[in-house]
Amino acid sequence: MRKNSLAIFGAAFGRGAQAVFGLSSTSTRFTVDTDAGLVFEVNKANGDITSLKYNNIEYQGTTKATAINSGLGTSTVTGETINGYVKITIKASSLPLTHYFVAKPKEAVIYMATYITGEIDPGELRFLARLKTSELPIGVHGDVGDTRGCEAFEGKDTFKCPNGQTRCKMYTSDRFIDDIVHGVTGSKASVWMIMPGTAYETSASGPFMRDINSQTGSTDQELYWYMNSGHVRTEPWRFGLQGPYAMAFTAPNAKPSATLDTSFFSTLSIQGYVPTSGRGSVTGNASGVPKEFETVVHWHNTNAQYWTKAVNGVYQSPLMKPGTYTVKLYKQELLVATDTVTVTAGQTVTKNIASKEPNTPIIWRIGEFDGQPFELRNGDKIERMHPSDVRMATWGGTYTVGTSTAKDFPMALWSKQSGTVTVNFSLTQAQVKAHVLKIGTTLSFKGGRPSVKIGTWTGSDPGAPVLIDSRGLTRGAYRGWGDVYTWNVPASAFKAGQNSLVIGTYGSGDATWLSANYIVDALELQD
Template identity: 75%
Template sequence: MRSIANTAVALALGQVANAAFGFTTTSTGFSVDTDGGLVFQINKANGDLTSLKYNGVEYQGTGKASSINSGLGASTVTAENIDGHVKITVKSNGLPVTHYYVAKKGDATVYLATKNQGSVDPGELRFLARLKTSELPTGVHGDVGDNRGCTAFEGKDTFKCANGHTSCKMYTSDRFIEDKVHCVSGSKAQVCMVMPGVAYETSAGGPFMRDINSQTTSGDQELYWYMNSGHVRTEDWRSGLNGPYAMTFTAAGTKPSENLDTSFFGSLKIDGYVGESGRGSVTGKATGVPSTFEAVVHWSNKDAQYWTKAQGGNYKSPLMKPGSYTVKLYKGEFLVSTDTVTVTAGQTTTKDIASKESAPAVVWRIGEFDGQPFELKNGDKITRMHPSDSRMSSWSGGFTVGTSKASDFPMALWSKQGSPATVTFSLTSAQVKSHVLRIGTTLSFKTGRPSVKIGSWTGTDPGAPKLIDSRGVTRGAYRGYGEVYTWDVPASAFREGSNTLTVGVIGSGSDTWLSANYIVDALELQV
């Protein structure tokens, strides 16, 4: 009778008799054994993840717990066995958030999903795993987010180190379109965030959005997945289910697949989950983008976003929720066409989209109008370090058409640092006539925009761009709304022989690096 009673208790607690997989109730919450080498614990008062033991080693940090944001606070937390999986549901009592932890038998993985209804204070939604730096000392992209032994000099998140190098957790970011797996690692294991399939559909910012992936501190190795934030945000928040996504443990050097199967979520009664049968897709041709550039197709509405890269001019979308979408075509990250399309569940819609970009003849061009500054001076470094980093080249810029390289022209200009930049060029007598000057920017700060001068001619102020209330270039960001400015330059501004264009910054600000600034995409003088 005692054996039968014990079996009944075990089953009531969600365990399968004589098997490791399942959950048990403890005095503080729930302990889940995945039967894949991972045992994790959830606090039943607030839904915090308080222990992560992989192959007997504790990886959870010793300070704060792992959680949504910095914790959901008082919550209703329940655990159940459902369709052979363990599901823990955390409903915040004070925030419009429901968070799910799911375990699958044999997987050293914590499967996750987070539903939000509206913006969550302090204006971001993230999952943050606080892990032991002693066990996992290497962050995403190595030491770019490692602030150990360094001193904060801009806000509380950007650091200067003794060797003149700089560190910031924003420097660990990658574009969402490529960021499907990112990991922190140690000698025995690595822990990775995996964003498979359409995990980003309820995030904001589009395919080129980038956000914090990790931060290495003396106490904790912080591993993130940012669903929504105010970090150079160009879209409103979306509400709904974020994910499924996952935190997975593997042996050191073994990266998990980015194609993690989460289809079993369809049987778990996850609020807001839409399975394959409730989705549709779009296919077609994306034409007019030169083969030397990526052709990216992007769909979005107020509820969802998706993207894909066209291959050989052909594309097929991910499976999408039904609805009407704006569809955009990019040459690299430069918008070249916009259209609309309607997606129907269970159907594939055909929709072609063609670039509407013209190709004007030019006297000269510096860089490429592709929405990226990487070919310009310091553009190859800016996503991983601060502009003041000792590894950066001087920010002053002088470019001579015919002899200089694109990398001689600075990728960013400040009102208090490095500007103005100059472009020296020669014209024949036949070229001394009116021209169009065109400058593309990818991101501005404090409404920074170009000032231009050729000879005795000074271009009019093009007007302030749409404000993005977030630091940008100093935190490794380069993409905003992507303004393109043009000026009609009269023939009287030019002369036969040598001419000089001076490019500066309209805007203000007292701090050197946080004064008005903008990032340059490309500039050209059209015939």
């Protein structure tokens, strides 16, 4: 690691003159001094971190320990110094899990990896640092996950504050493809989770999956890395090694590099670790995606997942485990091509992939078919607040083709909230003929899907999409299966001059925001 990187990780921040890198122990705990200002303690009975001192200030929270999930319970915990690194191994007694803490000299970093052979009850796997809110009051994305002074109104995780604003720990999330470093901060330090390289390779649900990053409570500031959960998950769990990943302490807002080097894990006998020599890669051209959209290439099979963004149509994959993979090409987040490729250790294979998105003539289009709702009304807010938040614009309403903009069309519809949306449009006599109506969605809840009506014609019910058994829209999620619905509309539904399309929602539920709903990607009437 370069000298300036060492400084970022705290080697120059208040290291005591007598500090010496190494591992010590008592009958109840291991103590690790990083010789970079960070000293942490691990409980020998269960592998919990019980103390996190940085520059002689205690950052460990006061109510619960820092651990995998809510703690592993009785475990076999061993510590050793190997090849110049400190390694602590925790083998859970009642779970199919082994967790590792690793320290490197002169870095205020706790390197980690988590090896699993099966799903972990209660259906999620996370590393959770419980830190002192008094020392680290600012969460990921500011106050969106700050529940202090607010009251839960949906489940136990979504809160309404006295000013009408809403808070939820899910609002702190970012897409996995972008979420490599996130952290919490205070006046004396920041603490960061770092997921470098192939850290996500054994997680689930691809590059656009999002999960909890932090939650700010009255006593504890919770800092997370979610490896697997049921939060709008679209794939089964993968098993094997999760990581390597890390937790770093720095000066306030000194964000560490996303290219943290973890190659030294190859010298530490970490179960499931695959070194560079045991991996291959893929390169090639990804073509056909308009330049105003991200070009994302995604590889996955039952054992691993990877992704990258193409630059000027050229891509280079991360180093991948050997195997045969499905290859997906996305225009932003809209799937536009699928293929396969086989990766071999020690080799780079060339694989070109091109968009197969049809270029269909249209009469009008609202929004962009890109797998995201952000250009529509409230789409710019939905990741960070509840649909009922006072900062949200009204839902439902009327859109007029030719005068309205994308921001006038709501990004979501409910069966019991917000009513319907009416799209007014004009046709010439020559356009009075059969057309195809297309509505793209990104996420559905409780079977929500569009109902459509033009004049006296009513479109057939397309049927409920495959269920994702998780709240989504009200917890800031927008990405699910990405279902696209089409209707063949007969000429008799149209007339020359003014026409109206009324869009509603099939599905049921009570009269809350948890009734059946769906999120709109875009819609168009094809010529």
